[in-house]
Amino acid sequence: MILVYIEKYKKVTDVAKELNMKQPSVTFHMKSLEEEMGTVLFESKRGRMILTEAGKALYPYALKITGLAAEAKKVVRDYTTLDKGSLHIGADCITGTYLLPELISLFSDKYPGTRLQLTIKPTHTIHQMLVNQDIDVAFCQSKQSRQGIFDGFQHEELWVDDLVVIFGPTHPFTKLEHLSPQLIAKQFFIQHAEGSFIKEFSLAWSNINVVHLWERIQMDSPEAVKLAVAHNDHISFFTRKGIQQELAQGHLMCLPIPEQTKSTLTSYMAYSADSSQSSLRSEFVAFIKDQM
Template sequence: MILVHIEKYKKVTDVAREMNMKQPSVTFHMKSLEEELGTVLFESKRGRMVLTEAGQALYPYALKITGLAAEAKKVVQDYTLLDKGTLRIGADCGTSTFPLPQLITAFTKRHTGIQLQVIVTPTQTIRTLLSDREIDVALYHAKVQQLSDEELTTTQSIFDDEIVVIFGANHRFANLQHLEPQLIAMEFFIQHAEGSFVKQFTHEWSNNNNIHLWERIQLDSPEAIKISVQAGHHITFFPKRSVQQELELGVLKCLPIPNDTTAMIKSVIAFQHDPTQHSLRNEFVEFARNYTL
């Protein structure tokens, strides 16, 4: 504010230099402020510009206004620089195990002032939430051939994966090199949540192979599914990269799904095509696309 700078520098030329303005412009703003308030705020004494009594009375308020303006500017800049803000992320059950934890951990290390709100729910629900703009970005699994049906301007692949049969280290499948559909049909099968990508995939596979799966359990939690399979009495289908840690530890094993040419899948990141969306969403999308998994 002009009044604050006049009190600090006492010369119009110095104020003009500080505010990167021409001297006549500073003088114009001084007179405009006096006209607006209907009183004299500035007076010249011995070659210096000082505040009148009215100007001195206004000065504390001018300081507060200037401070609030600077604070407001910083708040807006923090959002622009991604130091603040909230990002709403939705992930289906498969991607909530991988790659979501890796992505959000690395992203929040880079942008320490932001907040992430994460919703984990079946694939169909995630896509509905994105369509209804209740989340900013979605992560879910999709078949390779399904990507051509998506709007490519809003859906992008971030890594490849495949659906495999998983089972415990002591399961009888652990001694086999490959499986047949009939063998899978003879085992207790854990089914994934209603509306999930893996459940839809499983039903399509069983229908294509004329197999009736022995579905004794349905679980909504991917972690609960993995723990149950580790016990050794059940099998299920699962994205391979989502059980990579368990495979490396040897507590789970896997084999390719027999008689299937669609087991190769993609993990995709999707968002509404909206140029007015905040930069935090755009930054996360770009980060996910370039993150080395």
Template sequence: MTEGESSLNLLKLQILVYIEKYKKVTDVAKELDMKQPTVTFHMKSLEEEMGIALFESKRGRILLTDAGKALYPYAVKMTGLAAEARKAVQDYADLGKGILHIGADSLIGTIHLPRLVNRFCRQFPGIQIELTVQPSRTVQELLYNHEVDLAFYYSQDVAAAGIKEDLLLEDELVVIFAPEHPFSSLKSLSDQLVAQHFFIQHAEGSFMRDFTRSYAIESGIHLWERMIINSPESVKHTVEDGEFISFFPLSGIRSELASGSLQYLAAPGSAGKSVKAYMAFHADQPYSPLREQFKQFAKQHINDQDMKP
């Protein structure tokens, strides 16, 4: 196989990945800065190479056939590894330049990473950080599919096969409420008290949502979920208004405690325990000086005094 053919095969696989994402040839062509007929040509060429139909048209959309779906995870891994290989070489060429793709769940992406990324960029002005903030499960999927170099998330689950997790910090989950809320006169909470007040639930796929649902099942209570919010900052602001309560990591309400706009009590029963935040990456990833640089930076600064609650 010649160098040109190898490069072309990667392009074809990238087209298959984008077809699954966008479902339209025009959008794939735009993403790859190619003409639509060129994309169609490579799609047909890939089908000829595989000896089977990989794409089908339904209601104006291009979908993967069963064979295409079987090929898809390998296409994701192969194109992802190719991108990593190019990036690793570029990192060695000039450690003062490069792009680092980071995924973070909405808690760490709101609480800790903005300060970390800001400090890192000040220290290494030639580096560009692309930070994607999504619910925990989405971030884990991005990492598994090689779409981010590093992932930061709270978790109580065992890491997926091939994923290595470094413990960044241990946090405490607490019940937050406004100073004028009835909880402000209490010294402790019971499961039943938590169940009697308006509760703000976190976003689908988030660690906090999974945690609160598990807590409710284990405690035999039904949380009074009057609102679901996908932004941790919005959760805090809504709680500050007085009526609602919610679960939140203690490290995430540092400034609100200092200003007096929020108060907290330890979560009752089985909920009142520490949770862990991780920095995760592929165990078999090729060495990248830029990624290693950020990993060491994160470990060094995540526990700095002004990063703590």
């Protein structure tokens, strides 16, 4: 555990604070681990504590051991009842904002004694959090095959959606039935967060169609993207499911993305393939499947 936290925080004082220990105790555990392994695992550089090459080689195993220990405690704690326990759910911006909140609320009503935490981050961050075992269940949208995204994890296909061009009700695009890449390239474009699947898609799309998107603004919040598009002459790409309310109210309009034969994307639920999972996570996974 000490090695994992040193890699995460890079400072002994921060590790001591995280583990509610005194700094000499952390140092003692570091030295003890090095003696046990028979080699130097930590070194100080410019005020930071980093792993040596030997420490880096040991890190994946330490991460797995730490995760298994935490999971074992959780299994024991949640074994007898689903009225207690906590579940950390991670989701990308679109899935976490528009598709999950209602389902999480329904599950919480069913098991009122549980504590559910939803973390919403860009797609790549959620993937990494799942790999690092910082979350129990991940929800992401992607155009890639699920085998390539979630190697080593259990995964379920959930919703199917597609990407469209969105624009406000007074934008000149409202008079058109079809768009071209060249028309889109002439518009002010609001880009999505770094690491999001929509940004990756838009960059790939512009490269394929040999156009340059006029990116005037980048926003981390999908809600902010929609509001900005609705109230000025900018455009963006968005998922159709994420704009249903705005389409019904006439606040936004949309058209298919041109020169894109496959704009379909899929939402996936992924979690550790380890069979020693908590009963709460098992029930949550089953609940989500039942809602599909």
